[in-house]
Amino acid sequence: MATFLYARVSTSEQTLDHQKTQAEKAGFQFDHVIADQGVSGVSVLMRDRPEGKRLFDMLRAGDTLVVRWVDRLGRNYADVIDTIREFMRRGVVVRTVINNMTFDGSTADPMQMAVRDAMISFMAASAQAQVEATKEAQKAAIEALKAKDDGTYKGRKPSFTRAAYETVVNLLGKNASVSEIAQASGISRQTVYRIKENPAAAEKALALWSL
Structure with a gap:
């Protein structure tokens, strides 16, 4: 059994070192650290990300997958739900650094399963709502800069030199x-x-x- 940290690195605030340090401070230790660099969380399915594919291939029953928050595991509500449920079906334990949540498929009690699935759904919906709110705020800021028509707006900074x-x-x-x-x-x-x-x-x- 192994413990994996999966990180998605797409902005200056989401560096691998930051996510790793935060997880270690929460008491996690890892056998493997996997990170997708420069991948937009709202444009690419989890299993289609370069390192996401590798993670799907490597995880085995009994392994633990650690992520900063559930939004690391998908581009939207459906993707997050599908990813977590697939890992649970495989016998993988999913844990979050924020709030120290644990999701696994060990329970067979219908009530406990319903509560677990409801919590996953709520967290996934919250993650998507936050992404959409951020996108709207960014869109408004861009439109405001464009309205100035003074050359201020240059578009998104390239991720390459x-x-x-x-x-x-x-x-x-x-x-x-x-x-x-x-x-x-x-x-x-x-x-x-x-x-x-x-x-x-x-x-x-x-x-x-x-x-």
């Missing part, structure tokens, strides 16, 4: 695979796909941010 961009473009020209390019450039496969689909937009973003 100019050197990484040039590496991607160069390797795309050599017909390298997305995985090979991601490894060579040090950026995520999703970012490579975005550059591949619209290199002009990527170049413009770099120029706007002077990267």
